[in-house]
Amino acid sequence: MSLNVLIVDDSSVMRTMIKKTLKLSGLPVGEIFEAENGAVALERLDEHWMDLALVDINMPVMNGIDLIEEIRRRPAIADLVIMVVSTESSETRIEALRNMGVDFVHKPFTPEMIKQKIENLTGVCADAGQDDSPAVPDSGPDF
Amino acid sequence: MPDKTTALLFRTAVLTFEELGFLLPSEEVDARQAAAAPSAMVSLDFVGPFAGTLLLRLYGDLLPELASNMLGEEEAPPLQEQLDALGEVTNVICGNLLPAIAGREQVFDLGEPRVAAGASPADDADFGELRAETVVGLAGGRAELSLYVRAEVKV
Numbered sequence: 001m002s003l004n005v006l007i008v009d010d011s012s013v014m015r016t017m018i019k020k021t022l023k024l025s026g027l028p029v030g031e032i033f034e035a036e037n038g039a040v041a042l043e044r045l046d047e048h049w050m051d052l053a054l055v056d057i058n059m060p061v062m063n064g065i066d067l068i069e070e071i072r073r074r075p076a077i078a079d080l081v082i083m084v085v086s087t088e089s090s091e092t093r094i095e096a097l098r099n100m101g102v103d104f105v106h107k108p109f110t111p112e113m114i115k116q117k118i119e120n121l122t123g124v125c126a127d128a129g130q131d132d133s134p135a136v137p138d139s140g141p142d143f
Numbered sequence: 144m145p146d147k148t149t150a151l152l153f154r155t156a157v158l159t160f161e162e163l164g165f166l167l168p169s170e171e172v173d174a175r176q177a178a179a180a181p182s183a184m185v186s187l188d189f190v191g192p193f194a195g196t197l198l199l200r201l202y203g204d205l206l207p208e209l210a211s212n213m214l215g216e217e218e219a220p221p222l223q224e225q226l227d228a229l230g231e232v233t234n235v236i237c238g239n240l241l242p243a244i245a246g247r248e249q250v251f252d253l254g255e256p257r258v259a260a261g262a263s264p265a266d267d268a269d270f271g272e273l274r275a276e277t278v279v280g281l282a283g284g285r286a287e288l289s290l291y292v293r294a295e296v297k298v
Contacts (some may be wrong), residue, residue, distance in 0.1 A: 011227055011230065013224055013231055015215060020214070107235050108158075
């Protein structure tokens with residue numbers, strides 16, 4: 001089983017850093033998609049099956065909070081596993097994110113932090129072995 | 144002795160340059176670092192319990208090293224990505240600094256980093272009241288950081 005991952009961040013450098021972290025993590029990563037804001041992320045989610053989204057908060061056009069709320073409103077993608085990767089340090093906002101079923105990694109992060117959080121969130125381990133098939137559930141999404 | 148806000152600004156900048164940029168910041172700025180020419184400037188607006196701007200001015204030829212360190216590449220990326228890297232550094236400094244000043248329960252929204260190579264017309268802009276400024280020595284250059292506050296909201 002491999003994970004299709006969507007990275008949503010307005011910084012191309014940060015998207016590249018996260019992508020490299022994923023590739024070096026040993027996690028079974030399938031395709032990696034990128035979006036520079038929430039609106040583009042929704043387009044990617046319409047086009048492709050994702051197992052995990054790594055989302056920044058402060059972005060132009062559509063920020064991470066609005067994106068997560070929209071994802072949770074759409075039945076086809078409402079259960080998407082989401083991890084916020086942000087500078088956000090407000091306990092108020094972090095608690096609100098957790099109430100939306102979202103986990104959180106603080107910037108600056110270490111590769112180990114990202115890896116452990118993904119393992120915890122998805123149940124997929126770094127030593128799970130590489131497999132090209134995406135982690136789509138047997139029943140498929142309920143479109 | 145620096146006040147608390149200045150100390151927080153310095154400490155947050157040092158940690159970010161260390162952990163995100165893999166640079167070795169210093170409190171002391173030597174003659175070479177002090178003489179370095181301006182290379183880029185970032186301004187980042189924020190709103191929350193107080194509103195303002197964090198300004199970061201970078202001096203010396205640090206952009207290529209900073210960006211290649213962040214990307215884990217030996218060769219520096221194009222200038223636009225170098226500037227993007229500096230914008231992200233500023234974003235991380237600001238995002239960590241503001242709750243450290245105002246308290247972890249406070250919520251701030253950060254704007255998009257505005258990054259310009261070299262000197263910028265924004266040098267002359269009115270960013271508001273200067274609340275803290277600090278300098279961090281970095282390899283052959285330095286970073287100057289200034290925190291401006293425009294409006295304070297009573298909470």
